[in-house]
Amino acid sequence: MRGKKALPVGRIDLPVCFSTAANFRKETLTFELVGFRGTYHAMIGRPGYAKFMAIPNYTYLKLKMPGPKGVITVSSSYEHAYECDVECVEYGEAVESSAELASKLEALAAEAPEPKRHAGSFEPAEGTKKIPLDSNNTDDKALTISADLDPK
Amino acid sequence: MPQYLSWSSTPITFDREDHPDKVVAPSVYPLVVDPIIVNARLSKVLMDGGSTLNIIYLETLNLLGINRAQL
Numbered sequence: 376m377r378g379k380k381a382l383p384v385g386r387i388d389l390p391v392c393f394s395t396a397a398n399f400r401k402e403t404l405t406f407e408l409v410g411f412r413g414t415y416h417a418m419i420g421r422p423g424y425a426k427f428m429a430i431p432n433y434t435y436l437k438l439k440m441p442g443p444k445g446v447i448t449v450s451s452s453y454e455h456a457y458e459c460d461v462e463c464v465e466y467g468e469a470v471e472s473s474a475e476l477a478s479k480l481e482a483l484a485a486e487a488p489e490p491k492r493h494a495g496s497f498e499p500a501e502g503t504k505k506i507p508l509d510s511n512n513t514d515d516k517a518l519t520i521s522a523d524l525d526p527k
Numbered sequence: 528m529p530q531y532l533s534w535s536s537t538p539i540t541f542d543r544e545d546h547p548d549k550v551v552a553p554s555v556y557p558l559v560v561d562p563i564i565v566n567a568r569l570s571k572v573l574m575d576g577g578s579t580l581n582i583i584y585l586e587t588l589n590l591l592g593i594n595r596a597q598l
Binding site for chain 2: 384387389390391392393394404405406407408409410411412413414415416417418419420421422423424428429430431432433434435436437438439440441442445446448449451453455456457459460463
């Protein structure tokens with residue numbers, strides 16, 4: 376879904392029930408358990424479709440399956456589908472950008488100079504002296520200047 | 528003699544009955560359903576026809592109050 380490598384933590388069998396007021400169907404599905412976060416609670420793939428003999432209609436956003444008292448129709452509102460889609464896309468983008476940021480930081484860390492002195496860092500050059508900005512005031516406001524400047 | 532699965536005699540059809548008043552941009556939206564899993568109705572379960580797996584998140588199991596130790 377996000378091109379991210381997903382290592383399942385394990386497998387778990389869970390009872391799943393689709394129901395309407397008068398009819399319901401319950402089957403046990405095997406889920407792959409994953410540790411990362413997602414925007415959905417769960418995702419039912421081909422094994423679930425097969426077990427329930429469920430048929431989706433992606434145009435009407437409906438799912439139908441045979442049940443003990445006839446066909447069970449599960450429908451979803453376009454509004455809810457839209458909200459889920461937006462949430463999923465936003466989350467995907469956030470993951471993408473945080474992954475991008477992490478890899479950038481990693482690259483920067485690799486590029487970073489070793490923490491020892493070298494030319495170009497903001498170290499005072501040799502031969503400087505500190506002169507107070509205000510001679511009446513002995514706070515630490517001072518200028519650092521070259522030691523061999525003429526005292527004008 | 529073929530062995531029929533228990534639900535195989537039920538035809539499943541879609542017709543005008545299923546047609547909403549207005550179909551909004553077909554194929555754009557995901558099919559999100561709300562089955563009861565274990566003991567709770569989960570409002571955001573994606574029907575993903577392109578996936579070879581059923582997937583559930585650890586977070587959801589925590590929501591359902593299932594311990595990892597119980598696996």
